[in-house]
Amino acid sequence: MTTLRVIDFMGQRKLAAILSILLVLGSLVSLSVKGIVLGLDFTGGTQIEVGYPQPADLSVIRAQLTESGFENPTVIYFGSESDVLIRLQGEPAAGLSDEVFAALKNNTDSEIEMRRVDYVGPQVGDELREDGGLGMLAALAVVMLYVAIRFQYKFSIGAVVALVHDVIITLGFFSITRLEFDLTVLAAVLAVIGYSLNDTIVVFDRIRENFRLLRTAEAKEVINESLTQSLQRTLLTSLTTIFVLVALFVFGGELIHNFAIALIVGVVIGTYSSIYVAANLLMALRMTRENLLPPEKEGEEFDGLP
Structure with missing residues (x-):
């Protein structure tokens, strides 16, 4: 039986953090200065x-x-x-x-x-501007609560930051390229949120399991081991999804070109963020095995004494 060679993902975490910060800042600057080319669905x-x-x-x-x-x-x-x-x-x-x-x-x-x-009419855009922001914040709050309950609060911070990271960069891509942003692209952005969260949850589940199994290993070793184990699944899922999206882009006609582009960008960024944003934040927050242990109940140490 061959032993899986562990890849040192976290060895490049500082470089990846700099890259993510530059991408997010560049996207925010472009969104602030140039904005987004809104489609007919939003402008009328x-x-x-x-x-x-x-x-x-x-x-x-x-x-x-x-x-x-x-x-x-x-x-x-x-x-x-x-x-x-x-x-x-x-x-x-x-x-x-x-x-x-x-x-x-x-x-x-x-x-x-x-x-x-x-x-x-532009009423769709008005409703989205008023209600969409609140809905997005509510969705992120529910995601954070879910991940905090299922895993631990440090995991929830990593998941939400990765989601925000993916959405900002995807929107920034449309701002920089001046591609039209319509309802199909909005649907693609929402799909990116679901894809990114699912990929992050899979990675987090493996990290949590290995923190309990590798009791003497340091956090960096546990995270590298977990990412290596889930790499094959992540690559297969991402590549098969991208193949389908490329086929949609090439053969689907101009009506769904921007939809396919948004999903391709989102899948690539979402796969990257699951490794170098979500997992990287766990390192920055000093995640340890003790964080995953249930809190000790008061007086538990005296259980069983006469």
């Missing part, structure tokens, strides 16, 4: 579906709309390459769809067809 606007008799060139359509005076139009395929969805931000105006259709028709010899026009 008009969606127009247009049908072409042959595959349409999105760059040409985008240029036609820009030349006609429409600012920052979003043009994507909607199903097939002959179906195009046009999104225009701002308050819906009367006759806007007719102006868009006329601009497209004047710049092409093809017989195009107006399929559908939708007006989207």
Whole structure:
């Protein structure tokens, strides 16, 4: 039987901590200065579906709309390459769809067809801004309580910091790249929270078990042993998830491109944070085997005496 070689993950904990701090600070600066490019779901606007008799060139359509005076139009395929969805931000105006259709028709010899026009209000964004923040704080509080009850309060601090770390960096990525943030991306961010927490819980469970088994080992040795044992499971889960997300990005169409990108970034960061944020914090908080022992009841030392 071969012995598993223990990887010294915690030997690089200081370098990893510096990297995490730089990523979080960079994300916060970008979010503060540049903000996030909000999609139609949050800002309100008009969606127009247009049908072409042959595959349409999105760059040409985008240029036609820009030349006609429409600012920052979003043009994507909607199903097939002959179906195009046009999104225009701002308050819906009367006759806007007719102006868009006329601009497209004047710049092409093809017989195009107006399929559908939708007006989207910004009320969803208002509700999310008001209630989403409170909901997120409540969710983090419940997560902290759950981890504290199941493990120990030091574990709960590590889990919540890892979650906040993952969310900030994912949002920062969208701020830096100026990718559009819509409801599908919000759903991806919530999925990242669940993925990251699940991965962290698996790592914490192994660390807690090894603290009880390796009684004479130091905290660094126990954490390295635990991370090495759970590494294969973590890599298999992360890689298979990323393979699926890459397939979605390549073959899923432009409607879910940003959704797939958000999940890919979140899975990579979540896997990293389970090792170098959550476990690293346990080292910083001086986690010991004694922390996991149940508190001694008063007078317990006299039990069994006559």
